[in-house]
Amino acid sequence: MDNGQVAEGLEAAPEEVQSLDAPIDSPAIRRLLEEVRAEQVDVSRSYNRTFNRHNR
Amino acid sequence: MHIDTVLLKVASRCNLNCSYCYVYHMGDDSWRNMPKRMSPATDLAVAEELAALQRSQGRPFSVVLHGGEPLLLGASRLQGMLRRLRQALGPGCGISIQTNGVLISEPILDICADQNVTLSVSLDGPAEVHDRFRVDLRDRATHASVVKGIEALKRHPAGAHLFSGVLAVVDPRSSAEDVYAYFKGFGVPSVDFLYRDGNHTDLPHGKTSPSSTEYGRWITTILDLYVADPEPFRIRVLDDMMKLLLGGVGVKEGVGLTDYGILVIDTDGSVKKNDTLKSSPLGDSFDSAWKTGVHSLADIAASPAFQSYHLAQRPTSTICLECALLKVCGGGMLTHRFKHGSGYDNPTVFCADQQMLIARMKEHIGAVLHPARAA
Numbered sequence: 001m002d003n004g005q006v007a008e009g010l011e012a013a014p015e016e017v018q019s020l021d022a023p024i025d026s027p028a029i030r031r032l033l034e035e036v037r038a039e040q041v042d043v044s045r046s047y048n049r050t051f052n053r054h055n056r
Numbered sequence: 057m058h059i060d061t062v063l064l065k066v067a068s069r070c071n072l073n074c075s076y077c078y079v080y081h082m083g084d085d086s087w088r089n090m091p092k093r094m095s096p097a098t099d100l101a102v103a104e105e106l107a108a109l110q111r112s113q114g115r116p117f118s119v120v121l122h123g124g125e126p127l128l129l130g131a132s133r134l135q136g137m138l139r140r141l142r143q144a145l146g147p148g149c150g151i152s153i154q155t156n157g158v159l160i161s162e163p164i165l166d167i168c169a170d171q172n173v174t175l176s177v178s179l180d181g182p183a184e185v186h187d188r189f190r191v192d193l194r195d196r197a198t199h200a201s202v203v204k205g206i207e208a209l210k211r212h213p214a215g216a217h218l219f220s221g222v223l224a225v226v227d228p229r230s231s232a233e234d235v236y237a238y239f240k241g242f243g244v245p246s247v248d249f250l251y252r253d254g255n256h257t258d259l260p261h262g263k264t265s266p267s268s269t270e271y272g273r274w275i276t277t278i279l280d281l282y283v284a285d286p287e288p289f290r291i292r293v294l295d296d297m298m299k300l301l302l303g304g305v306g307v308k309e310g311v312g313l314t315d316y317g318i319l320v321i322d323t324d325g326s327v328k329k330n331d332t333l334k335s336s337p338l339g340d341s342f343d344s345a346w347k348t349g350v351h352s353l354a355d356i357a358a359s360p361a362f363q364s365y366h367l368a369q370r371p372t373s374t375i376c377l378e379c380a381l382l383k384v385c386g387g388g389m390l391t392h393r394f395k396h397g398s399g400y401d402n403p404t405v406f407c408a409d410q411q412m413l414i415a416r417m418k419e420h421i422g423a424v425l426h427p428a429r430a431a
Binding site: 027031032036 | 282283284285286287288291294295298299302303304305420421424425
């Protein structure tokens with residue numbers, strides 16, 4: 001796919017995230033899926049937006 | 057609205073002279089009129105006002121010591137300031153320091169450990185990448201000094217807790233593969249990649265036009281390496297955007313559509329807008345000269361002028377409002393939307409880059425969620 005074109009319909013529906021039990025090869029994505037599942041349960045929010053600025 | 061991040065400009069000067077700095081090299085000279093360091097009287101007033109703000113809004117916030125270089129305070133003044141802040145705010149507020157790392161020392165790390173204060177260090181990658189822009193006041197390379205500081209941080213008994221990660225500014229002309237490999241080998245817990253500041257009128261370094269994708273190609277290479285890494289460190293900006301694609305919540309400024317409440321207190325105690333706006337011609341000053349200790353922070357945060365500034369972070373461009381990617385992109389940082397003639401009523405100057413990045417994220421996530429379709 002051309003990177004400049006966005007494939008529609010590949011975003012996750014909540015039920016997909018909750019029910020997905022297939023093995024996931026990417027540890028980075030697996031970690032995010034687990035965190036999103038946890039967020040949907042306890043709606044935890046971080047107050048920390050620390051690391052978004054250039055330092056001098 | 058509520059405040060979730062308070063940025064304290066505890067030092068207005070810096071021991072480095074990074075050529076891309078939005079404080080010293082993007083047209084704003086207000087730092088010249090600031091005291092070099094925040095005085096104990098000012099930081100006491102700030103601590104008391106922040107405690108009142110926390111009570112008023114009924115929820116904690118993060119406090120970030122920033123600058124300039126915050127460690128120019130020196131160990132003694134830093135200790136006093138952190139004690140006053142921690143005493144005023146209690147354990148519920150995260151306190152952190154964003155430092156260039158050169159002045160990290162054992163005494164400073166002990167002070168941070170005592171007050172449960174974490175450190176994030178600015179490091180752009182290997183020496184040949186970092187030293188191209190991050191030089192000292194005599195134009196000398198700083199990479200070795202920064203690495204020395206980080207090594208001290210990692211060696212400290214509380215280092216695993218104190219070291220929250222690295223902040224790296226992207227040079228799209230560098231090798232993304234080399235930068236990723238460097239951070240991987242260095243053993244950092246987390247990296248947050250930032251694009252260089254700029255806007256539609258004054259393009260960011262390395263970007264040839266608003267529609268070009270130098271940054272998009274660079275960060276997409278990082279994404280591919282990250283997704284394929286069997287033991288990945290954290291990359292905050294990628295995590296936040298992919299979480300949004302997965303239906304989760306992002307917390308990073310300039311990503312997603314969650315409003316963020318940032319309060320900036322300058323070295324003299326005055327209240328400013330988001331300091332990254334220094335890099336746009338309209339600047340970061342409010343019309344009102346609000347000052348901590350004179351005006352209540354809770355009253356300032358509730359004022360129409362502050363509310364108006366707060367709402368300005370929401371994208372207004374019809375291009376953004378009609379874009380299917382807005383809930384992930386968020387329209388980018390306000391300062392990156394600026395254009396002479398239309399102000400901030402534009403997509404981010406990195407719009408094409410972000411489209412490319414999000415497209416690749418969708419490919420990766422789609423391959424997980426819909427393997428048959430992605431095949």
